[in-house]
Amino acid sequence: MIPYSTQTIDNDDLEAVRDVLTSGYLTCGPLIRDFEEQVAAYVGAKYAVGVNSCTSALHLCMCAIGLKKGDRVFVSAISFVASANCARYLDADVDFIDVDKNTGNLDVDCLENMLIEAKKQNRLPKAVVAVHMTGRPVDLERINRLKNEYGFYLIEDAAHALGAIYKGHKIGSCTYSDITVLSFHPVKIITTAEGGMCLTNNEKLYNTMRVLSSHGIEHDREKLFDKSMPNFYYEMQSLGFNYRLSDLQAALGITQLSKIEGFLFKRRELARDYHELLSDDKNLTLPVPDNDDNISSWHLYQVGIPFNKRDFVYNTLRSRGIGVQIHYLPIYRHPYYQSLKKYEPLAGAEYFFERTLSIPLYPKLKKLDMQMCAATLLGLIDEDR
Numbered sequence: 001m002i003p004y005s006t007q008t009i010d011n012d013d014l015e016a017v018r019d020v021l022t023s024g025y026l027t028c029g030p031l032i033r034d035f036e037e038q039v040a041a042y043v044g045a046k047y048a049v050g051v052n053s054c055t056s057a058l059h060l061c062m063c064a065i066g067l068k069k070g071d072r073v074f075v076s077a078i079s080f081v082a083s084a085n086c087a088r089y090l091d092a093d094v095d096f097i098d099v100d101k102n103t104g105n106l107d108v109d110c111l112e113n114m115l116i117e118a119k120k121q122n123r124l125p126k127a128v129v130a131v132h133m134t135g136r137p138v139d140l141e142r143i144n145r146l147k148n149e150y151g152f153y154l155i156e157d158a159a160h161a162l163g164a165i166y167k168g169h170k171i172g173s174c175t176y177s178d179i180t181v182l183s184f185h186p187v188k189i190i191t192t193a194e195g196g197m198c199l200t201n202n203e204k205l206y207n208t209m210r211v212l213s214s215h216g217i218e219h220d221r222e223k224l225f226d227k228s229m230p231n232f233y234y235e236m237q238s239l240g241f242n243y244r245l246s247d248l249q250a251a252l253g254i255t256q257l258s259k260i261e262g263f264l265f266k267r268r269e270l271a272r273d274y275h276e277l278l279s280d281d282k283n284l285t286l287p288v289p290d291n292d293d294n295i296s297s298w299h300l301y302q303v304g305i306p307f308n309k310r311d312f313v314y315n316t317l318r319s320r321g322i323g324v325q326i327h328y329l330p331i332y333r334h335p336y337y338q339s340l341k342k343y344e345p346l347a348g349a350e351y352f353f354e355r356t357l358s359i360p361l362y363p364k365l366k367k368l369d370m371q372m373c374a375a376t377l378l379g380l381i382d383e384d385r
Helices: 011-021 030-043 054-064 082-088 108-120 140-150 203-212 247-257 260-278 310-319 335-340 347-355 367-381
Strands: 047-051 072-076 093-097 127-131 153-157 179-183 196-200 301-304 356-359
Touching (some): 011 247, 030 247, 047 247, 054 153, 054 203, 072 108, 082 093, 082 127, 127 140, 140 153, 310 356, 347 356
Parallel strands (some): 127 153, 153 179
Antiparallel strands (some): 179 196, 301 356
């Protein structure tokens, strides 16, 4: 089967991991900080904390901003469940922002209306989690204006968006937000097998996330409560977690990062090819092309299928060895969230979910396979049934 996505691993990746296996450090070694500094430099952020998953990164964000029971978080309705679960880990309330029916990115008009109503109720959110769906940046400038007006923390869920650019700033620079989180899962732009990262320009948030990522333990003598103890001494100053990245993962991440521009070039090339092959069929809704202010990382290439054909197309393509996927069921539809309260369907999220299909896109995808995927899709769209 042609997968919808997969990792791209070369000999230099294998050599980097092999070198770590024969070194003195498998974890808690120097490569972790090297990787963090390289990612921060690449995106233009001041600080980075590498962790074992994007889910862990999201959780650390919520801990760092002091989220607690009774607080409220607004989350894009279309995303993987971790975008909302991070707030529920701390027993906060979650409400969902509707999305643009064609892009899946949060609808800023909807967010603004939610904030106006929340202010009337004296229940403004502590944070807004804005997801860059498929790697296409949301309207950060406008959301930042709302952040300044209503006083919430803005968390960018950039699991899809490493390498994307918004108005000249790489996603992850935190130009408009408090924290950005990344994913290094195998299907993402670069991989560390599993892994994630928190990026911020706020030193206080950085220090909190750094300590919480490793059991809440502080080693810096200047920050210890008891500075009289010998050098072996350390203090657990808060209840933290074992969310650390390993040196094996960091080594892989470093070699992957060195190739990111090639990965992005290939993804963007394939996206343009798909658009050229599919654009004549008026029954398909295609992704918005890049422009000077908004350049996607093209983690996913999603097409809008006529409502009555989406599931037929999905099932038929998979039966023919083309690994299409659905991204995503609106988070509020999951039984867990419905057990919390009766979330009402959101028009944009429902439209997007019921019609959208992710088709294969990854750097190793062969041009012939891409053309075959496109031709098969077009044949099914035009087929009478």
